[in-house]
Amino acid sequence: MIDPMFEIIGLLAAFLTTSAFIPQVYKIYKEKKADGISLTMYVILFIGVLLWLIYGILIGSLSIIIANGITSLLQLSIIIFKLKNS
Amino acid sequence: MIDPMFEIIGLLAAFLTTSAFIPQVYKIYKEKKADGISLTMYVILFIGVLLWLIYGILIGSLSIIIANGITSLLQLSIIIFKLKNS
Incomplete structure (x- = not known):
């Protein structure tokens, strides 16, 4: 069990690094193109x-689960968009 | 202390997500520009x-320390480059 005080730092980290990724997803949907993005890299x-x-x-880290749960869904949506539009 | 078996998965995750970031740093240095990159976001x-x-x-995770140690250095180099060239 991870100290809840540590999780506050982790959740703040998760919020910052995950939300930084959202404008790119928004841009792709708005412009209806993802030309500059490498499918392999994604x-x-x-x-x-x-x-x-x-x-x-495995290590029971709520911060890592939340951050990577949301990020994986965002990335999957970009991959699907890219596959449908190429 | 985190199970070393778990750390193998974490280190593989760290390798994949960190190395995906390297081509962008390389591109910036090669083209000597970072126009498409938002300083605020970085x-x-x-x-x-x-x-x-x-x-x-704090939680004693080698994988998180390595991944974010390398990523922070890469991002800092982009931020410095951006500040010097704008």
Whole structure:
């Protein structure tokens, strides 16, 4: 069990690094294109984020689970968009 | 102390998500420009990554410390580059 005080720092970290990713998703949906984005890189990132999610579950870290749970969904939506529009 | 078996998954996650970030740093240095990059976003991300680093130290997670240690240095180099070239 991780100290709840530590989780506050982790959750703040999760909020900052996850929300920084949202404008890109918004931009892709608004402009209806994702030309500048490499599919390979997103797939590698997606696998990495899924592994972080598994790691978070294994060590019982709420911050890692929340951050990588949300990020994996955002990245999956970009991958699906990219596959449908190419 | 985190199970070393769990750390293998975490380190693999760290490798995938950190290395995905390297091509962008390389592109910026090669093209000598970072026009498409928002300084505000990078500063927010940088603070978030520093908080992840502190969180990793607090919970004793080698994977989080390594991933966010390297990422914070990469992001700091982009921020310095951006400040010097704008």
